[in-house]
Every structure is written in C-alpha cells, then in structure tokens.
Amino acid sequence: MAKGVNSTFVYILGAMFMLSFVFVFEAMLTVFSRFYSDAIAKKLVHIERKTTRIISKQQEEKIITSNCNLFEGSWVIDDDAIHPLYNTTTCPFIRNIFDCTNRPDRQYLKYKWQPSACNLPRFDGRDVLRKYKGKQIMFIGDSLSLNNYESFLCLLYVSVPGMNYKTKLTNQSVTVIFEDYEVLVTLFNSLFLVDVEVEPNIGRVLKLNSIKNGEIWKQADVLIFNTWLWWTRGKPKQPWDYIEDGGKLVKDMNRITAFKRGLNTWVKWVETQVDPTKTKVFYQGEAGSHHHGEDWGEPGVKGCSNETRPVMGSIYPGGLPLAAQIVKKVLKKMRKKESIFLLDITILSHLRKDGHPANHNGYKGIDCTHFCLSGVPDTWNQLFYASLF
Ligand SMILES: *[C@@H]1O[C@H](CO)[C@@H](O)[C@H](O)[C@H]1NC(C)=O
Ligand SMILES: *[C@@H]1O[C@H](CO)[C@@H](O)[C@H](O)[C@H]1NC(C)=O
Ligand SMILES: *[C@@H]1O[C@H](CO)[C@@H](O)[C@H](O)[C@H]1NC(C)=O
Numbered sequence: 001m002a003k004g005v006n007s008t009f010v011y012i013l014g015a016m017f018m019l020s021f022v023f024v025f026e027a028m029l030t031v032f033s034r035f036y037s038d039a040i041a042k043k044l045v046h047i048e049r050k051t052t053r054i055i056s057k058q059q060e061e062k063i064i065t066s067n068c069n070l071f072e073g074s075w076v077i078d079d080d081a082i083h084p085l086y087n088t089t090t091c092p093f094i095r096n097i098f099d100c101t102n103r104p105d106r107q108y109l110k111y112k113w114q115p116s117a118c119n120l121p122r123f124d125g126r127d128v129l130r131k132y133k134g135k136q137i138m139f140i141g142d143s144l145s146l147n148n149y150e151s152f153l154c155l156l157y158v159s160v161p162g163m164n165y166k167t168k169l170t171n172q173s174v175t176v177i178f179e180d181y182e183v184l185v186t187l188f189n190s191l192f193l194v195d196v197e198v199e200p201n202i203g204r205v206l207k208l209n210s211i212k213n214g215e216i217w218k219q220a221d222v223l224i225f226n227t228w229l230w231w232t233r234g235k236p237k238q239p240w241d242y243i244e245d246g247g248k249l250v251k252d253m254n255r256i257t258a259f260k261r262g263l264n265t266w267v268k269w270v271e272t273q274v275d276p277t278k279t280k281v282f283y284q285g286e287a288g289s290h291h292h293g294e295d296w297g298e299p300g301v302k303g304c305s306n307e308t309r310p311v312m313g314s315i316y317p318g319g320l321p322l323a324a325q326i327v328k329k330v331l332k333k334m335r336k337k338e339s340i341f342l343l344d345i346t347i348l349s350h351l352r353k354d355g356h357p358a359n360h361n362g363y364k365g366i367d368c369t370h371f372c373l374s375g376v377p378d379t380w381n382q383l384f385y386a387s388l389f
Contacts, residue, residue: 068118070383071344075310075351078112084374085123085382091154091373093176096362098147100372103360105308108372113348113379116314123382125159129181131389132221136175136184140217141226142191144287147370148224149187151377152384156185172213188217191230194262196240203241205249208261211269218274224343224384225266226284228323229369231259256322263330271336281340282384283331286323287376288350289369294318296353304368307354316350341387345380352376 088094088101113120139149153176157163160180168175175186195207217223230239232255243250243258270281293301295318296311311317324346331342349355355376357367371377 068115070115070118070120070386071348072117072314073113073115073348074312074314075111075348076114077110081110082122083112084109085378086154086158086374088374091150091157093150093153093157094373095146095150097367098150098357098361098370098373098375100357100360100375102362103357103372107308108310108352108354109374111310111352113382120379120382121386123155123159123378123385125156127389128156128385129160129178129183132181132183134182135221136186136219137222137224138186138188138217138220139224139226139284140188140190140193140213141224141284142189142229143370144229145224145226145284146187147287147373148226148284148377148380149185151373151375152381153185154373155378155381156183173216184220186220188213191227191239192262193225193227193266202249204239205242205244206240206258207244208258209244209246209265211265214269214273218279220279222280222282222388223274224282224284226286227262227266228259228286231255231262256326259323260326260330263327267330267334267340270339271334274339276336276339280388282387283327283340283342284380285327285342285344285346285349286321287369287371288321288346290350290353290356291368295350303358303366304353304356305358305366307356307358309354311351311353314347314351316347318350320346321350343380343384343387345383348379349376 088099137152139145139152156178157165160178163181164179166177166179168177172190173186173188175184177184190213192206193211195210195212197205197207197210197212199205233239243253245253245258245261274281290296290304290307291302293299295316297317327342331337331340334340349371352371355371357363357370357372359366360372361367
C-alpha cells in the first residue's frame with residue numbers, strides 16, 4: 001500500500017519534472033524541426049495579410065454544410081463578445097503553467113476562429129454531458145494533450161454551474177468524474193504513444209512496435225491522441241536509453257524515422273484493436289510553437305513574448321511543419337481512413353503567435369509552445385465538439 005502511494009507520488013513528480021523541460025528544450029527542438037521542415041516546405045511560403053474581418057450575427061447563424069472544412073479559415077474579432085468562453089478564475093482545473101491571468105494585454109482573448117465556408121458551432125457542454133452519460137472521454141499524449149484536456153474540462157465545467165466532480169489519480173492518468181452525469185474525462189500520460197519500458201540490465205527502452213497501454217485506452221468511448229514534442233529531444237533529458245525497432249535494440253536512430261514508425265504502430269493498433277462501433281478515435285494535430293519571427297513574416301523577432309496579435313488571414317508564412325506533414329501522410333495511407341479523425345489544428349494554432357503564456361504564467365523561462373487558458377485550446381475543443389457530433 002505504502003509502496004503504491006509512494007510510486008504514484010514519484011511518478012507525478014517525474015511528470016512535473018519532465019514538463020518543466022518542455023520550456024528548456026523548446027528552442028533546441030524548434031531548430032531541429034525547422035531544419036527538416038524548411039527543406040520540405042520551402043515552396044509553401046506565401047504571405048497573405050488581411051485586415052480583421054468583423055462578422056455579423058446573421059453570419060453566425062449560417063448552417064454548417066457537410067463540405068465545409070472547419071480547419072480552413074482565419075481569426076476574427078468576436079463582435080458578439082462571447083470570447084473568452086470562460087473566465088480563467090472560474091475554472092478549477094487550470095494549472096499555473098497555462099494561467100495567463102496576469103498577462104497585461106487582453107486582446108488575445110477576443111478572437112474567434114472563423115472557417116472560410118461556414119460557422120463553427122458553439123461548444124455546448126450540457127450536450128456533451130448528456131450524450132456521454134456513463135461514458136469516458138480520454139486524452140492521451142504529452143503536455144499539449146494536458147493543455148487540451150484542461151480546456152475541455154473548463155468548457156464542460158462552466159456549462160453547468162455548481163456541477164459536482166471528483167478526481168481520481170493513477171500512476172499514469174488523472175480522471176475527472178462529473179458525478180451528476182457520470183461522465184469520465186481522463187488524461188493519460190504518454191509521451192510517445194508507443195511504450196517506454198524499463199528492462200533489467202539495459203535501461204529504459206522506447207519500443208517502436210509496442211502499445212501495451214492500448215488495453216486501457218480501448219475501453220474508453222472517445223480517444224484523442226497527440227505525440228511529437230518528445231521525439232526529437234536528445235540527451236540528457238530524453239526519457240529513454242535505447243530504442244527497440246523491429247526486434248533490434250539500437251542506441252539511437254533518425255528521430256523522424258522513429259516518429260514515423262511509432263505513428264504507424266499506433267495506426268495499426270487503432271485499425272486492429274479499437275472497436276469502431278464503440279470508440280471514436282481522434283488525432284490532435286501538432287500545435288506549433290513560435291520561436292522565430294521569420295516563420296510569421298517578421299525576421300529578427302525571437303520568441304513570442306511581444307506578440308499581441310494573431311497572423312491575420314488564413315495562410316501561415318512558415319508553411320506546414322514537418323510533424324504535421326508526416327501525420328497527414330501516415331493517415332492518408334491507412335486502410336480504413338474513417339477510423340481516425342484528424343483534428344487538423346496545426347495552421348490555425350500557428351496563426352496564433354499571440355496565444356502563448358510566454359513569461360506571463362509566473363514561471364521562469366518563456367513558454368511559446370503551450371497556449372494560455374482560456375485561449376486557443378478552447379477553439380480546438382469547439383472543433384472537437386463539431387467533429388464529435
Ligand atoms: C475574470 O473574473 C475576475 C474576477 O471576477 C475579473 O477580475 C476579471 O476581469 C475577469 N477576467 C475576464 C477576462 O473577464
Ligand atoms: C502503473 O500501474 C499499473 C497497474 O496498477 C502497473 O501495471 C504499471 O506497471 C504501473 N506503471 C508504472 C509506470 O509504475
Ligand atoms: C520586446 O520589445 C521590447 C521593447 O520594444 C524589446 O526591448 C525586446 O527586445 C522585445 N523582445 C523580444 C523577445 O523581441
């Protein structure tokens with residue numbers, strides 16, 4: 001018993017410790033991924049600047065049509081002033097790292113995502129709670145899943161004032177149970193989706209062909225996965241010592257190749273292990289960090305600290321990052337394409353260079369990877385909601 005509690009505590013401490021390195025290694029990671037993405041995405045460089053479009057209530061009522069791509073559009077000032085969708089101080093789930101209450105500029109809270117061909121439905125938390133009564137929704141991935149998860153919890157929480165909830169912890173997950181509706185919302189920590197296991201006399205092994213946690217995941221009714229940030233991290237902070245690739249143990253390998261292998265293993269797992277009549281599967285697209293002004297057409301700018309406005313228009317000058325290109329390619333090759341829905345939030349998140357905590361969350365260092373809550377992840381969840389029903 002004492003041992004169990006102890007290891008839970010150690011695990012949580014470990015998770016927090018790893019999270020803190022997100023900031024430190026962000027810069028390294030970006031340089032690395034830029035190197036690759038620049039080579040591939042050179043052709044995609046266009047700059048389009050539009051002035052902020054103000055949209056009317058009538059437009060708000062436009063109905064979603066089935067051929068509308070919700071992920072293509074631009075950020076506009078919300079003249080109905082329903083953004084932010086909740087006040088940060090009223091949501092008990094937001095961790096300090098995402099809390100931008102002390103940010104002096106407030107403009108970043110006033111934008112809404114406007115798809116080009118239709119409107120995004122409002123997030124209806126009660127609707128989610130009713131339809132998922134007795135069910136479980138699970139977010140699986142790294143700290144960007146945590147970012148998304150906490151936004152989702154807040155959106156549900158504010159939809160029913162005074163709603164009861166309790167929290168359940170295991171060594172790998174946290175679950176919030178909204179008791180009145182018997183809805184379980186879980187975050188399952190998994191940096192790579194594939195396994196990292198400690199092998200006696202070897203060490204920590206990243207196993208590109210193995211997903212043991214899948215047995216737990218597939219019991220849920222909705223799964224939302226994400227992975228990328230940790231694939232390119234090097235020593236001393238990489239959370240593994242060896243990689244197992246097709247039965248062979250190697251000290252290291254091309255990380256992009258490793259990412260592709262891991263992703264393919266995950267796709268195969270979904271195709272063969274998940275019951276599509278019970279469980280819906282989503283992939284949360286790469287969100288994108290902002291470290292180099294030349295990515296958004298302002299060469300010389302370093303980091304996101306001074307950014308208070310999104311990139312206007314619907315095209316991100318830096319193009320689609322490598323990780324997102326790989327995800328799209330892998331998903332396109334699937335045998336059963338309908339079994340995974342891509343929440344294609346990459347470009348819309350890249351446009352929000354103003355959405356990060358930067359140095360406003362009370363932590364040392366500058367976070368240009370995660371997003372403030374309330375903020376951009378609330379839009380991810382509006383899109384998730386629209387895609388779920
Ligand atoms: C959130 O609520 C607090 C306390 O009521 C208030 O001071 C703050 O201005 C609110 N923030 C926003 C963005 O409305
Ligand atoms: C977490 O707990 C499960 C079952 O309780 C156990 O099988 C697993 O090894 C534990 N994982 C870690 C990382 O401690
Ligand atoms: C932000 O702006 C201030 C004042 O103009 C400037 O001193 C600082 O270097 C800028 N910071 C970054 C990261 O560009």
